[in-house]
Amino acid sequence: MSVHADPLEDVLALVGASSSFSAGLVAGGDWAVSFAPTPAVKFNAVRRGRCLLLVADVTYELNPGDCFLLTRPVAFTLASDLTWPTIPAAVIFAGGTGRAGTGDDVFLLGGRFDFGERARELLLDALPPVVHVPGASPSAATVRWALEQIETEMRERPLGAALVAEHLALVMLIHVLRLHVSLAPPDSGWLAGLADPVVGPALRLLHGEPAYAWTVAELASRASVSRSTMAARFRRVVGQGPLEYLTRWRIELAAARLRRDDGTVAAIARSVGYGSESALSNAFKRLTGLSPRAYRASRTP
Structure with missing residues (x-):
């Protein structure tokens, strides 16, 4: 899948x-x-x-x-x-x-x-x-x-x-x-996670399908560890939980499309895993301080 x-x-x-x-x-x-x-x-x-x-x-x-x-x-x-x-x-x-x-x-x-x-x-x-x-x-x-x-x-x-x-x-x-x-793997962060036998596979899954509704339990099952092990290890190595990382990566993907002026906000929202424009807007503003439309206006010539 x-x-x-x-x-x-x-x-x-x-x-x-x-x-x-x-x-x-x-x-x-x-x-x-x-x-x-x-x-x-x-x-x-x-x-x-x-x-x-x-x-x-x-x-x-x-x-x-x-x-x-x-x-x-x-x-x-x-x-x-x-x-x-x-x-x-x-x-x-x-x-x-x-x-x-x-x-x-x-x-x-x-x-x-x-x-x-x-x-x-x-x-x-x-x-x-x-x-x-x-x-x-x-x-x-x-x-x-x-x-x-x-x-x-x-x-x-x-x-x-x-x-x-x-x-x-x-x-x-x-x-x-x-x-x-x-x-010389870094001590923390997503680069450190790539070298980790538990976190690395989870990172690849999140990047493979960022729009999918991942749960910590499913990531843990794919990595053959318990949910608690996945949650604790991901946070210790990367510095944030798996779903928090997923949210930030989705916003990065959305921001990149906004900078390119690539599609409507609603279409971008669906492509990165949000069911509506308002859902993306709430998450986007929480992390960047700007709405998607304001961000696009500030970056588009």
Whole structure:
């Protein structure tokens, strides 16, 4: 009756992830480059050589194949030696490919991911400020493959290279997030729930059919646990009960359609599991402070 969906895929689709890549950074000898904060999620991968990353007084050693995401708008430094005087990134990237120091023993591929307005609360706040993926990890094989393909597209520039690189980057992002959840699951939140053997199946059911009239008892039965176990574990791991989570997800889906101006409020209400426009309006206003119509007017050009 119910389809098991992928909540991570659902959230990424809802927040409208897009990507872009710069030409990269070539460096050698003694060098240090400082990067200003940016609202986008920054991404870098070490394709050759080794260097250091400094973020908020925490140092990371980056080896060949390593990559990282910066999920907060914070300043950071890439360097061969963090005691070396830094050069602002805006200076060395003024002509395209960034070059620092002398030589070319280090090469980093850099880019960014941009998200819609709900990404911070729905996804980014559930991640640490730095998501570091060691390239040597056997679990990172797909990430390494995607990076190799992206580098080839950016270097050889065949027809459609930019579009192919963007799609590959989104594939890579999903694998980076999967790897992070499996290796270092968050303490709480829906991402933590995905890795939980009881909560994970329930989340997939809720995302698979958000309009269905789920009960805690039915979710528990599907996961082969008691109702009390499901209720307590879901709340402990995710931070809210299963039906509260379902309500919030339905409102997120409705809000996304309202932002797109996709259908009448009554049609949107039915699509997300509410029997009437007034039922959706009550729940929507309780969670957002606005009626669906007022929300649409505030978001539609």
